[in-house]
Amino acid sequence: MAENLNLFTSTQAVIQEALQKLGYDESMYELLKEPLRMLEVRIPVKMDDGSVKVFTGYRAQHNDAVGPTKGGVRFHPQVSEEEVKALSMWMTLKAGIVDLPYGGGKGGVICDPRQMSMGEVERLSRGYVRATSQIVGPTKDIPAPDVFTNSQIMAWMMDEYSRMDEFNSPGFITGKPIVLGGSQGRDRATAQGVTIVIEEAAKRKNIDIKGARVVIQGFGNAGSFLAKFMSDLGAKVIAISDAYGALHDPEGLDIDYLLDRRDSFGTVTTLFENTITNQELLELDCDILVPAAIENQITADNAHNIQAKIVVEAANGPTTTEATKILYDRGILLVPDVLASAGGVTVSYFEWVQNNQGYYWSEEEVNEKLLKKMVEAFDNVYNVAETRNIDMRLAAYMVGVRKTAEASRFRGWV
Numbered sequence: 001m002a003e004n005l006n007l008f009t010s011t012q013a014v015i016q017e018a019l020q021k022l023g024y025d026e027s028m029y030e031l032l033k034e035p036l037r038m039l040e041v042r043i044p045v046k047m048d049d050g051s052v053k054v055f056t057g058y059r060a061q062h063n064d065a066v067g068p069t070k071g072g073v074r075f076h077p078q079v080s081e082e083e084v085k086a087l088s089m090w091m092t093l094k095a096g097i098v099d100l101p102y103g104g105g106k107g108g109v110i111c112d113p114r115q116m117s118m119g120e121v122e123r124l125s126r127g128y129v130r131a132t133s134q135i136v137g138p139t140k141d142i143p144a145p146d147v148f149t150n151s152q153i154m155a156w157m158m159d160e161y162s163r164m165d166e167f168n169s170p171g172f173i174t175g176k177p178i179v180l181g182g183s184q185g186r187d188r189a190t191a192q193g194v195t196i197v198i199e200e201a202a203k204r205k206n207i208d209i210k211g212a213r214v215v216i217q218g219f220g221n222a223g224s225f226l227a228k229f230m231s232d233l234g235a236k237v238i239a240i241s242d243a244y245g246a247l248h249d250p251e252g253l254d255i256d257y258l259l260d261r262r263d264s265f266g267t268v269t270t271l272f273e274n275t276i277t278n279q280e281l282l283e284l285d286c287d288i289l290v291p292a293a294i295e296n297q298i299t300a301d302n303a304h305n306i307q308a309k310i311v312v313e314a315a316n317g318p319t320t321t322e323a324t325k326i327l328y329d330r331g332i333l334l335v336p337d338v339l340a341s342a343g344g345v346t347v348s349y350f351e352w353v354q355n356n357q358g359y360y361w362s363e364e365e366v367n368e369k370l371l372k373k374m375v376e377a378f379d380n381v382y383n384v385a386e387t388r389n390i391d392m393r394l395a396a397y398m399v400g401v402r403k404t405a406e407a408s409r410f411r412g413w414v
C-alpha cells in the first residue's frame with residue numbers, strides 16, 4: 001500500500017492515538033481532528049507591470065479553548081488548505097508542549113515571493129491582513145513568520161492592522177523588527193530552541209557535540225542560525241542545503257562565509273558548482289541530521305538509508321509517520337517538530353507578553369527563559385516516551401494535546 005504523505009490525515013491519526021492513550025473518548029477526537037475555523041481568501045494584488053493577480057490565502061484556527069490561536073504565515077508555491085490545517089494542529093501541540101496560553105493557528109498564501117518585487121510582496125502582505133482581519137487580532141489570533149516570510153513582512157502586516165484598527169497594535173503579530181516592538185532573540189529563537197534539544201538528545205545518546213558531524217537541510221531562518229550555533233559549539237557542520245541543492249565537505253563547511261553569501265530566501269548553493277542533491281544530503285554519514293526546510297523529506301523510501309544517530313526536526317512535518325516508525329525500530333532517536341521547533345513560538349509568546357506590558361526584556365532574560373522552557377519540555381516528552389515505550393512523536397502529541405483537551409472539557413465543549 002502506498003505511504004500516506006497527506007500531512008493532515010497523518011496528523012489526525014497520531015492525535016487520535018495520543019487521545020486514546022490519554023483515556024479520552026471519541027468525542028474529544030471529533031472536536032480536535034479539524035480546525036474550528038478555516039478561512040479561505042482571495043487577495044487581488046496590483047503587480048508592477050500594471051496587471052492584477054489574485055492570490056489564494058488561508059488562515060486556520062485549530063482550537064481556542066486555552067487562549068488566542070497563534071502561528072506563522074507561510075508564502076510558498078506549495079501552500080494548500082490541508083497543509084495549513086495540519087500546521088495549525090501542530091501549533092496547538094507546540095503550545096501545549098512548552099505550556100503557552102495559546103491554541104494553534106496558521107496561515108499561508110500560494111505564491112512565490114522569490115519571483116516577486118518588494119513592492120508586490122508588500123501589497124500582498126497588506127492584502128492578506130485586510131482579507132483575514134475579521135478573525136485575527138492581538139486577543140484572537142496572532143500571526144508570525146514562517147517559510148519565506150520575515151520581520152519586514154511582519155512590519156507591513158502590523159502597520160496594515162494598526163491602520164485598520166486606528167490604534168498602534170504591536171501585539172497583533174510577532175517576529176517584528178526590534179524597533180517596532182519585536183523581542184530580542186526572536187530571529188534566532190527557533191534555531192536556539194533546536195540547539196537546546198540537540199544538546200539534550202546528544203546527552204541521552206552519549207554524543208559529544210564538540211566534533212559531532214552535523215547535516216542541516218535548509219539554510220533559512222531556522223537552518224542558518226542553527227548552523228552557526230552548532231559550529232560555535234564546536235560541532236562540524238559537514239553539509240547544508242537550500243531549495244536548489246546541497247553543499248558537502250566532510251572536513252566541515254565555513255559557516256560564517258556561507259552566512260555572508262546567502263540571500264534573504266536562504267539560497268546559497270547556486271553560487272557553487274560541486275553540489276549534491278537534497279536527497280543525497282539526507283543520507284550522508286553523520287551524527288546529527290536536522291531537516292530544517294520543508295515537509296515529507298524522510299519517508300519510507302529513504303528512512304532505511306538515514307545514517308544519523310539523532311534526527312532533530314527543525315522543520316514542520318519533515319518525517320512521515322511510516323518513516324518515524326522505521327527510524328524508531330532502527331534505534332535512531334527522532335526529536336519531533338512539535339517539540340524541537342517550539343523555540344520560535346516560545347519567544348513569540350515572550351514578544352507578545354512584552355508588547356502587552358510595554359516593558360522590554362534583555363536578550364539574556366529571553367535566552368534564560370527559553371532555555372528553561374525547552375529543557376523542561378524535552379525532559380517531559382522524553383520521559384513519557386521512555387516510560388510508555390513509545391516513539392518521541394507519539395509522546396510529544398500526548399503531552400501537547402492534553403492542555404487543549406482539558407480546557408475544552410472544562411469549557412463544556414465535550
Ligand SMILES: NC(=O)C1=CN([C@@H]2O[C@H](COP(=O)(O)OP(=O)(O)OC[C@H]3O[C@@H](n4cnc5c(N)ncnc54)[C@H](O)[C@@H]3O)[C@@H](O)[C@H]2O)C=CC1
Pocket residue numbers: 145146147148149190217218219220221222223241242243244265266267278292293294295314315316317341342344345
Ligand atoms: N521561522 C520560524 O520561526 C519557524 C520555522 N519553522 C519551520 O522551519 C522550516 C524552515 O522555515 P524558515 O527557516 O523559517 O524558512 P526560510 O524561508 O527562512 O528558509 C527556508 C529554507 O528552506 C529551503 N527550501 C525551500 N524549499 C525547499 C525545497 N523544496 N527543498 C529543500 N529546501 C527548500 C530554502 O531554500 C531555505 O533555505 C519550515 O518547516 C518552518 O515551518 C518552525 C518553527 C518556527
Ligand SMILES: O=C(O)CCC(=O)C(=O)O
Pocket residue numbers: 070071072073094142143144145146174175316341342344345346348349
Ligand atoms: O512564532 C510563532 O508564533 C509561530 C511559529 C510557527 O509558525 C511555527 O512554530 O511553526
